[in-house]
Amino acid sequence: MFFSAKNLSGGYGGVDIIHSCSFEVNKGEIVSILGPNGAGKSTAMKAMLGMLELSSGEVTIDGKDLSNLNTQTRVKLGVSFVPQTKNVFTEMSVQENLEMGGFLRDASYKETIDEIYELFPVLFEKRNQIVGELSGGQRQQVAIGRALMIKPSVLMLDEPTAGVSPIVMDELFDHIQRIKEKNVAILMVEQNARQALNISDRGYVLVMGENKYTGTGSDLLNDSEVRRSFLGG
Amino acid sequence: MDFLNAIVLIANFVIVPALTYGSQLALGAIGVTLIYGVLRFANFAYGDLMAFGTMISILITWKFQSMGITFGFLPTALLALPFAVVVTIIVSLIFDKFIFEYYRIKKSPGVTLIVVSLGLMFVLNGIVRIVIGTGDKQFFDGQKFLIKANEFKELTGLNEGLAIKSTQLITLITTVIIALMLFWFLEKTKTGKSMRAYSNNEDLALLSGIDPSRVVMITWIIASILATVAGTLYGLDKSFKPFTYFNNLLPIFAAAIVGGIGNPIGAFFGGFLVAFSEIMITYAYKKVLIYLLPESLEPTSLMQLLSTDYKFAVSFSILVIVLLFRPNGIFKGKVL
Numbered sequence: 208m209f210f211s212a213k214n215l216s217g218g219y220g221g222v223d224i225i226h227s228c229s230f231e232v233n234k235g236e237i238v239s240i241l242g243p244n245g246a247g248k249s250t251a252m253k254a255m256l257g258m259l260e261l262s263s264g265e266v267t268i269d270g271k272d273l274s275n276l277n278t279q280t281r282v283k284l285g286v287s288f289v290p291q292t293k294n295v296f297t298e299m300s301v302q303e304n305l306e307m308g309g310f311l312r313d314a315s316y317k318e319t320i321d322e323i324y325e326l327f328p329v330l331f332e333k334r335n336q337i338v339g340e341l342s343g344g345q346r347q348q349v350a351i352g353r354a355l356m357i358k359p360s361v362l363m364l365d366e367p368t369a370g371v372s373p374i375v376m377d378e379l380f381d382h383i384q385r386i387k388e389k390n391v392a393i394l395m396v397e398q399n400a401r402q403a404l405n406i407s408d409r410g411y412v413l414v415m416g417e418n419k420y421t422g423t424g425s426d427l428l429n430d431s432e433v434r435r436s437f438l439g440g
Numbered sequence: 441m442d443f444l445n446a447i448v449l450i451a452n453f454v455i456v457p458a459l460t461y462g463s464q465l466a467l468g469a470i471g472v473t474l475i476y477g478v479l480r481f482a483n484f485a486y487g488d489l490m491a492f493g494t495m496i497s498i499l500i501t502w503k504f505q506s507m508g509i510t511f512g513f514l515p516t517a518l519l520a521l522p523f524a525v526v527v528t529i530i531v532s533l534i535f536d537k538f539i540f541e542y543y544r545i546k547k548s549p550g551v552t553l554i555v556v557s558l559g560l561m562f563v564l565n566g567i568v569r570i571v572i573g574t575g576d577k578q579f580f581d582g583q584k585f586l587i588k589a590n591e592f593k594e595l596t597g598l599n600e601g602l603a604i605k606s607t608q609l610i611t612l613i614t615t616v617i618i619a620l621m622l623f624w625f626l627e628k629t630k631t632g633k634s635m636r637a638y639s640n641n642e643d644l645a646l647l648s649g650i651d652p653s654r655v656v657m658i659t660w661i662i663a664s665i666l667a668t669v670a671g672t673l674y675g676l677d678k679s680f681k682p683f684t685y686f687n688n689l690l691p692i693f694a695a696a697i698v699g700g701i702g703n704p705i706g707a708f709f710g711g712f713l714v715a716f717s718e719i720m721i722t723y724a725y726k727k728v729l730i731y732l733l734p735e736s737l738e739p740t741s742l743m744q745l746l747s748t749d750y751k752f753a754v755s756f757s758i759l760v761i762v763l764l765f766r767p768n769g770i771f772k773g774k775v776l
Contacts, residue, residue: 282649290647296640299633306630307637311649353648 209233210286210361210392215254215264223262224250225416232392232409234360237383239403239424240396241437242413248396249291249365251413255394256288256363257281268361283311287359291366291396294350297339301330304338304349308356316356323352326385344375348382355386362386364395368402380406400437404428412437441598446731448600452589458712458719460608460677463615466711467670468688469695470622470704471663477639477702478659479540481553486667487689488564489532491682493668494675495572497524498579505581513583515607517676525668532664533657535560544656561686568682577680582606607677618669619708622662626704631658639702687752691718694755698762700769709771714755722748 208231218224225247232238240248253259255266257278265274273281282288296304305323309316324331327348333341338349347367354362367383368376376399384406387393397403404410404424412420412433420433427433468490475483483489500520504510511519539560543553586609589601626632631654638645638655646652671685678684695714699706724744733739746753762770 279646279649282647288647290643293641293644296637296644298640299636303633303637306633307645307648307650310630310634353644357649 210266210268210394212251212255212266213264215251215261215266217254217259217261217264218250219259223416225254225413227264228254228411228413228416228418230255230394230411232361232394234392235387235390236408237387237393237395237406239400239407239410240394240413241400241403241410241427242419243437246413247416248413250416252288252363252365252394252396256286282357285357285360286363287354287357287361288363289350289354289365289367291369295338295346295353298337300335300337301341301349301352302334304353305330305356308353311357319356319358323355326355326382327352342375343371344378347371347375347379351379351382351386355391359391361392361394364393366396366398368397368399376402401428442731445598445600446728448592448596448598448602449728449731452600452602454716454719454723456602456604456608458716460611461719462712462715463611464670464674464677464711465688465691465695465715466708467615467618467666467673468692469699469707469711470619471666471670472692472696473699473701473704473707474659474666475663476696477704478635478655479544479553481550481557482693482701483663484554484557484689485535485560485564486557486663487685487687487692488561488568488682489528489664490667490671490674490688491568491685492531492564493524493528493664494671494680494685495568495682496527497521497668497672498572498577498675498680500524501579510581513606514610515580515582515676517579517672518610521669521672524672525665528668529661529664532660536656536660565682565686572680572682574682577675579680580607580676605677607673611673611677614669614673618666622666623705635659690752690759691715691755694759694762697759698770700771703769703771706769706771710769713770714758717758718751718754721745721754722751 211231213229214227215229216223216226228251230238230240230251240251242248250259254261254264257273257276261274265272267273268284268286271284273284296307299307305320306316309319312319329345330348330352333345338346341349351364351367364383368379371379380402383393395403404427407424409423410427411418412427420427420430422430468486472483472486475486497517497520500523501517504516504520509519510516539556540553543556583606586604586606587602589603592601592603593599626636634645634650635655635658637648638650638652691714695710696707698713699708699710722744724742726739726741726743729739729743
């Protein structure tokens with residue numbers, strides 16, 4: 208597997224929130240992490256990004272061990288992250304948000320901006336507008352666009368569709384599928400489990416900080432246990 | 441004729457001084473606002489950092505003067521200023537390294553940092569007083585006036601004179617140049633944008649690979665440049681006395697808050713707003729009204745809203761009014 212996290216345990220100091228969680232994702236794959244509230248989904252993602260103390264576990268990308276690197280170094284190595292909240296520079300324009308995403312890049316970042324405008328045409332129209340004035344769905348596109356600026360090999364999304372309307376949600380999922388076609392490994396935490404599984408190659412269901420169910424998107428959708436507990440029948 | 445006399449009177453005693461004083465406040469307020477935006481605390485040591493920078497300017501100016509180096513009709517202090525800026529930057533960075541960095545890494549709340557800066561303020565204040573003394577210091581040389589009141593009267597034939605000191609023009613021009621350069625830097629350069637990004641959303645800036653220690657360093661550099669320039673201009677225009685710089689902290693904070701703290705463009709205009717309010721409210725309008733009103737309505741009192749002794753009350757009132765009604769400042773929108 209291109210990116211893998213094995214046996215992660217840890218928390219924010221004090222009690223462990225996740226216990227021996229493992230996740231894997233390949234390039235060109237979408238993998239969802241699902242589960243009830245408080246299951247440790249976001250925590251698991253932060254663990255993979257080096258944002259919390261791990262008591263055990265290791266994270267590798269392309270065979271390279273990331274476990275002891277800080278978040279910023281992981282970003283440089285191609286692991287990009289879109290947080291759930293505060294994921295844009297609200298007081299800067301769309302264009303400037305993308306430029307900041309490409310802060311570590313050399314002059315070639317300009318082509319990447321064009322690619323992102325191709326992917327999210329609405330952002331091109333609004334490129335000089337302050338992001339704080341955009342709608343929720345558009346902001347989310349800016350957030351994802353910013354994360355794509357470093358040309359990541361792994362893109363982590365923490366609830367990309369939280370708080371947007373169903374129509375915008377479908378739109379965002381379409382965009383995520385198109386990013387996948389660019390051979391990016393996508394790992395996302397989602398509340399909208401059914402829709403997320405529809406576009407996912409694989410899914411992990413976390414319960415109480417542990418891997419409870421694992422399988423392909425359709426397997427999980429058809430699993431009666433999973434349906435009953437998490438997908439509302 | 442009376443009308444023109446009234447205008448000249450206002451220009452001489454209100455507009456010209458307020459533009460000068462406003463420029464000095466504007467530079468200081470931008471410095472305070474930048475530190476607040478990036479480092480997230482109100483730096484009470486800023487007034488005394490200004491005094492410190494000015495002191496260095498003065499010491500170098502005296503050295504130059506004793507060596508016979510002058511700047512023609514311009515004040516020698518302008519030659520000394522770049523050196524003083526460099527010294528102040530170094531001192532600021534040392535203070536950051538040994539004082540503020542510790543609290544930043546600990547992620548101390550803003551209140552703690554305010555108290556820390558208060559301590560630094562007393563230390564700086566003491567250093568300045570020990571080194572240069574507490575009294576008034578003159579370090580101005582060069583040509584004093586661009587237009588003298590008498591010359592203006594002869595030239596125009598008006599009763600009232602308009603005097604413009606060279607330091608007033610120098611202050612205004614320097615301020616406008618520095619402010620424009622700074623705004624260009626923040627809006628157009630990659631480093632400037634990264635400062636705004638860091639100020640706007642620290643966590644996301646880190647996720648984008650922006651180096652926080654670099655942003656902090658650049659902020660101190662810019663703040664030190666602004667403090668030294670503003671302080672030296674103030675000292676040139678009036679005279680240098682350590683205590684006045686401590687006093688100026690209040691109008692500077694008022695300016696920064698009026699403009700919306702964290703917003704440099706707001707701080708720039710805030711500086712002028714505070715300066716104009718202070719001077720307009722404490723100016724005695726008797727003579728102006730004598731020119732404008734018919735004889736029967738001539739005022740007998742000074743027609744002064746507030747004695748100049750109370751000029752700090754004006755800053756303070758502005759501060760309170762703004763915080764009550766427009767806590768985000770009178771300029772809407774962008775921060776840093």
